[in-house]
Amino acid sequence: MLLFNQTLLGRLTIGPILRLRKLAMIETGKLRAGDFRDVPVWLGFFAGLAVVLWFVAGVAGMPVWHYYLVFVLPGLSLGLLRAFIEHRWGPTPGERTASVESNWFFGLLFLWNNLHIVHHLYPQMAWFEIPGFWRRNRAKLLAHNGHYVFRGYFEIARRWLLKPVFVPAHPAR
Numbered sequence: 001m002l003l004f005n006q007t008l009l010g011r012l013t014i015g016p017i018l019r020l021r022k023l024a025m026i027e028t029g030k031l032r033a034g035d036f037r038d039v040p041v042w043l044g045f046f047a048g049l050a051v052v053l054w055f056v057a058g059v060a061g062m063p064v065w066h067y068y069l070v071f072v073l074p075g076l077s078l079g080l081l082r083a084f085i086e087h088r089w090g091p092t093p094g095e096r097t098a099s100v101e102s103n104w105f106f107g108l109l110f111l112w113n114n115l116h117i118v119h120h121l122y123p124q125m126a127w128f129e130i131p132g133f134w135r136r137n138r139a140k141l142l143a144h145n146g147h148y149v150f151r152g153y154f155e156i157a158r159r160w161l162l163k164p165v166f167v168p169a170h171p172a173r
Helices: 009-014 015-032 039-059 064-083 103-110 111-120 125-143 153-160
Strands: none
Touching: 009 064, 009 153, 015 064, 039 064, 039 111, 111 125
């Protein structure tokens, strides 16, 4: 299952369920250890969730399971698509952030992932300055990240739809 999750198909299908399970385990562990710092955030989340589910079921008349199947899980999958190759191990920190130079639609959907390198190098840079900085310094930025660049999400799908992006090490190794 963990190996399948390292393929793009696995990340998009079982990835959301694995992530939600991991989140539940982490947060439950915190509560068991007596760490209640996140409780106010979770209370706010559940209050907002109650409003959304009231609207979905009460106003829109949609079954809650349908909402999760059609909106929540696909939304989580899209987030996992963006993050699929976003970071990797590299011999230097600069080589750990991918640049995905996608088309306009996926660029906007995934917040112009090619600008991610600039964000890592200059986290204090104002958001509106980043695109111009990227255009002026693209060659230097790609050299800095070891040319860890992709022409779009279709290239990523071609390479890793059924092939693991990496093989997770077993803890006993």
